[in-house]
Amino acid sequence: MIEQSVVHKYLRKNKKFPHIWCPGCGHGVIMGSLLRAIDKMGVDRNNVAVISGIGCSSRTPTYLDFNTLHTTHGRALAFATGVKLARPDMLVIVVMGDGDAVGIGGNHFIHAARRNMDLKVVVYNNNIYGMTGGQASPTTPSGKKATTARYGNIERSFDICDLARSTGANYVARATSYHVKQLENYIYKSFNKKGFTVVEAVTHCPTTYGRLNSLKEPVAGMEFQKNNFIMKNLWDKLSDEEKQVKFPMGEFVDVDKEGFVTKYLNLIESVRQGD
Amino acid sequence: MIEQSVVHKYLRKNKKFPHIWCPGCGHGVIMGSLLRAIDKMGVDRNNVAVISGIGCSSRTPTYLDFNTLHTTHGRALAFATGVKLARPDMLVIVVMGDGDAVGIGGNHFIHAARRNMDLKVVVYNNNIYGMTGGQASPTTPSGKKATTARYGNIERSFDICDLARSTGANYVARATSYHVKQLENYIYKSFNKKGFTVVEAVTHCPTTYGRLNSLKEPVAGMEFQKNNFIMKNLWDKLSDEEKQVKFPMGEFVDVDKEGFVTKYLNLIESVRQGD
Amino acid sequence: MIKLLQGNEACAYAALAAGVRFFAGYPITPSTEIAEIMSMELPKRGGKFIQMEDELASMAAIIGGSLGGLKSMTATSGPGLSLMQENIGYASITETPTLIVNVQRGGPSTGLPTMPSQSDIMAAKWGSHGDHPIIVTYPHTVPEIYNETIRSVYLSEKYRVPVILLLDEVIGHMREKIEIPDENTIEKFDRKVPTVPNDWFFPFEGNLEGVPPFASFGEGYRYHVTGLVHDVDGFPTSKHSQIERFMNRLIGKIDNNVNDILKWEEYNMEDAEYAILAAGCIARTARDTIKVLREKGIKIGLIRPVTIWPFMEQPLINATKKIKKLFVPELNLGMLSLEANRVLKGKLEVCPYNKINGEIIYPSELEKFIEEEI
Amino acid sequence: MIKLLQGNEACAYAALAAGVRFFAGYPITPSTEIAEIMSMELPKRGGKFIQMEDELASMAAIIGGSLGGLKSMTATSGPGLSLMQENIGYASITETPTLIVNVQRGGPSTGLPTMPSQSDIMAAKWGSHGDHPIIVTYPHTVPEIYNETIRSVYLSEKYRVPVILLLDEVIGHMREKIEIPDENTIEKFDRKVPTVPNDWFFPFEGNLEGVPPFASFGEGYRYHVTGLVHDVDGFPTSKHSQIERFMNRLIGKIDNNVNDILKWEEYNMEDAEYAILAAGCIARTARDTIKVLREKGIKIGLIRPVTIWPFMEQPLINATKKIKKLFVPELNLGMLSLEANRVLKGKLEVCPYNKINGEIIYPSELEKFIEEEI
Amino acid sequence: MKKKRVEIRLSGSGGQGLILGGVILAEAAAIYDGKNATQSQSYGPEARGGASKSEVIISDEEILFPKTENIDVLLCLTQQSCDSYVCGLEKDRLLVVDSFYVKSLPKDYTNVISIPFTEIARDEFKTPMVVNIIAIGAISEMTGSVSKQAMEKAVLSRVPKGTEELNKKALHRGIELAKQYKK
């Protein structure tokens, strides 16, 4: 007998599996972790929305049996804000690519964080514009190649977790498509919090980033993660030199500031009592 | 004989003075400091551009005898990026309101900082949308009133300096329209640096923010600054409680990371040598 | 209750009366009053107001709010309309009811922020890239603003289409007498919701009129919404036959229901030999002008589109059958007159009168123009 | 040099040959190759490439670049075009030469990102709010893309106006033979610069043709540029007479120079009884169709607009004088046919053939359609 | 002065409350007198600090064209507003100015009344806040387009709580002034 995993429970039937992602694309791994985290929540799936922008990563909602919304490039958080305000009880999950989240969508990102809008963000960060074929994204590391940075990227890159932290998110964590248990765990923890939360899921794109930067094999991308991402507390102890080549993961922020939705519902309450 | 100040040297002749700003509006004070800083630079005024978005503050360029550009709301940094790349030697100054800079323009702000684009930003922060009549801006403090926040603002506000710092600016400082000598000094220092620099000029808008928040008299707005803004090193020593009601000013960042323009010119150099 | 209200105020109160419970917006002259009132009034009714970071986000948020089950709107002016265009197209292709109020000011670009204009008529229809269905309405008095706001919400919900309610600086800002109906007397309409079990629900399968029932998020119909061209099941398709079926239904919704959507008024047209075609504040000028011209013995009437898009093709042809000349005064370089020319196919002469200097057209000038042309 | 180039490649190389030295853009299918080539090639020529954070910023940056003295361009597709609209209006009102390449794909919204369409024709003209001058061109072969890119840069600089070069997915992505001229043989044109001393310079005072000379930033003319309506001195005005003068010149620049701006081609029209009006990839279909129909004895020709906006009003009227029926095949719901109807005023029947299923029109289907209609 | 359509322009500086004044005039006519009325005002940067204007049209018939074309009365509370807005007034129409602020009267106007609104507000009412109410009281009386009762109701429904009596007095003082200065 063929077994099913929890993941399969939430995949849409007859929706053209296998999915469109390239062989070995990390996006599938993240989607699996996301689904396991949702499953752990034990919520009614009618009360879950998964919202995305445009990009390879943003194809996620297509496959999932929830209320799903595939919006315009970079604007997912703004759409999600509307959904959340209309349905304050709904678990509103927003999945975005790095370009989607902090490239074209950067303003919505920092404002949703500032408002502490009660949205659960998972950024699939492959350090590149995958869907359009490998142009530099705001997280492409300096010196790395992209189809619009053939001579090596001269721009600096955003640290998505740091941006989320400094603009006010309640919960911020990072794991990779290799560190799949941590990833699931962080996503799950973020779902249990109010306010704006961000989990950065570092992932590998063999087809574009990989091809241009000697990580063409899916396994190579994950090897890189395995060897170079270390827990934050260990990373903190590294020398400055080592810090240049290793990357921290773990939980960066875990606070409980009041979210926008709570505040607004309180406002309604008080205005109505004032009547 | 009627004397002229250095400021008058740079004002456009016959351009409808007095300017359109309300009586006592802090924007005029900031513009004065800006002009004195430019004067100190001793640069050829043909080689200075002053670029703005839309808002009361963004009327600044209209009055100044440089290459001036009054663009669309929130986009000044993107326009300025083009000007700077076309004219790498030009001193490109970007003046924006708080709404312009970190409201609608937030994405350009964080990306210009990330790129360390060689632009000299002065944000006129009056904590409100002045031009349109007093709607909440992303810097309106929580609890304060605005015409779209009659019940008190439930959103948190951005700390512009912190946003500039965390996204990579080379120089970040804050002064107020009351602390006019510091203001001039910080602006001057920023002009002498490469890369992205931000001076936040905290100012008062008697007409909108003031009217709605019991600071209707211009003098009251400046009194508030005088009493509540203190130098960063002193502020750091305050108790957490005191920190809630006082505001730090001074220089927050002063580093010398390579700016985008330098990097691009080097790229051209190396590509051409490669030929 | 009789009140003296600004056009923008009437618009906001009408939206509330029509059941709008979500507003997301960004301030811009001359539309800001609408947002300001909504920020005050919505919480009283349990509704939600949010000032977004820009107009792109505002349009996105109201689509989200609408999908979440709330009647949703935004308000803006020219520059904001341009910024909303991408997401207006998204509302079109996803068939999400949304109301966009656009109070016109002088363009292009920042243009003349405080002066009247009618130059967004074309942008309202064609601004978003690609063929997309849209309805545009344009009242001319404060009481009509009230009614048209309600009708626009209604059309938007009924046809699952973004509706742009055009106002202009003149009618948006002027105060006028209006008798406000009791909110309870206002016709209630609710979205048509699916009536089949979950598994049988095809979210984008049109009924006879072409409009699918609308399941809000959270109601148990877990379907997919995308801005990609999609099949009846909501999933992206690249099959040419499915694409064609989808596009035909999308556009057909409007094309097949023009009679229901179109609204226009005729004044003094019974015996008219000449006619004016005008909308918004200029229709007010035209009506005054007609009074004077008629006193002088000139038989002239007014045709006033209330629904601007789809354009009143057949009604205009019918109304002008006996007309010798059609005058089209506008605060733009000729937008309604382009349409009139297209529709009338040379059957009668179309005389545009275009004013773009930031001022309304005065009855005296229109009178003079018409007298000279006759 | 003979090469096999993609349309997008030809566009990029032509822009370089035309002297474009600044490109700011944001990737989007099916236009991305243009940005990719520019990022490689510009530094070699001392030019600047920057990938901006979005399309709004891209359009803004090239306006800045152009004001700084570099010939500047961007490239995008439908959704990006929508996002650029506000700043395209800004380029119009500030008269800043800029080239926007828009490679059309299926809309609305995200639509059909990899399929051909011609549905941005209207958005190219009307997308930005307010009346604004703009020129739109649309070649149909790879060699013509090369030439039209150069002509578009030229028109943009000459008339100080944003030019939108429309391509479509078919011609943008196909590879075709092209003989590339030596860059040195390409006609050089430079901006007309002021010839008066600083103090005497009125930056927005039109010469006889309506186009003011253009002083780049840093050249000693310290003037003011604003998106507000402004007077000849560049400063905002709210005087009605100045507004009117300004707007008339702005629009007049194009209206008074249509003969110079318009370009179109006629094929087999000498003895034609029927005609096809088609542009871009569909003009290719039409030319093949005409061959077949002519073999069958049907006297049919093609009128192909190369400048799409301003529309070829008079040339179309002239070319169709003896024509019985005009066929207008398009990959949209009828955009050129709307214009044809407007211009021809019922003088001959306009038969649209609209395909919106993501596929190009095949010669065989067009042939069948025409044969049935004749 | 009895006309079907009366056009009134109130002008002054931003803070003088003339927008509210116009609204009260229009509400008096439209809501309490059962006539038709429209009110509009200038917006934008020009309205900031400098001169500002508020226009009221009152008519027994439906008001369509909503802008003033033949102003019957122009009120100017400051010199700047007088300079800016007098151009819309025919030479023989009524011009009412504040005698304290408007020192240099425009040439050739034949029907000018100069009233010390500001001084009266300051001296008699001890607050400049009522200057707008005094002024519209005078204007309503001069044009005869709105009834005293209607004006009173409109004023009371619009002014801040606690200031009703003060404003009512101001209104009546204005009406009195009109009678006193009427030519």
Next chain:
Amino acid sequence: MKKKRVEIRLSGSGGQGLILGGVILAEAAAIYDGKNATQSQSYGPEARGGASKSEVIISDEEILFPKTENIDVLLCLTQQSCDSYVCGLEKDRLLVVDSFYVKSLPKDYTNVISIPFTEIARDEFKTPMVVNIIAIGAISEMTGSVSKQAMEKAVLSRVPKGTEELNKKALHRGIELAKQYKK
């Protein structure tokens, strides 16, 4: 096979280099043989991982309509591409498949040639990289639309430095195969 317009569709999986193959064929015809040629390919998500296609039209005359309408030859290097793209081919036209990957041949096609391109590449050339060159060698020969010299020049101008000899050999091996398998 001598025709004015020859339409060729090359299909396989993303990594097999058929886009380049198509470009080389078209360049050979257009640049080195002085004919006209166009090349186009499928884009988008469908092109990712799964089946991909590249189309070449070669003609003595000007090529206007740039898409295939009457395909003369279809090459399929994988089963998936064969399943996806065979629909455009008339039953009597030439279908060339890789005998290793394409096991289930579409029904009713009367003109099918099955060649072990992949195996030859692996066994004789020790690299799968040349499979596209072998295949276009065969196709060029079968259609007779491009000269051997032109093909050689086109291949040499396009392949990475250092692999010229290898690819030239692969090309000739393809041409040979065509002769060998020709019916």
Next chain:
Amino acid sequence: MGKKISFYEKWCKGCGICAAFCPKKCITMDENTNKPVWNEDECIQCGFCELRCPDFAIVVKKKGEK
């Protein structure tokens, strides 16, 4: 495929991730089919191949389940 592992072959894209990171090295990629093959005896049912498969092609039976 036996007791411990269920394998959805049709969904597998042959990326090799499962094999590369199996702690017991009990997965090998079949050279011809480019699909994984399990040596179930060695498998400790850690579940990592399932968790890391981007295509949901693997289900590992939980330890103890039968």
Next chain:
Amino acid sequence: MGKKISFYEKWCKGCGICAAFCPKKCITMDENTNKPVWNEDECIQCGFCELRCPDFAIVVKKKGEK
């Protein structure tokens, strides 16, 4: 306006800032004109009234200049 201070009266909007923050309190606002009036004798030419005037209506002669 004498030696130490030049005052552009036409540009002054009467906001009172100069008067409020003069360290020597030597500026008063005229009640009728709502414009500042200087008591130049007290003035130490610190320049603050010039620096803080939002309307560039004040020029303070530098100390020592004549």
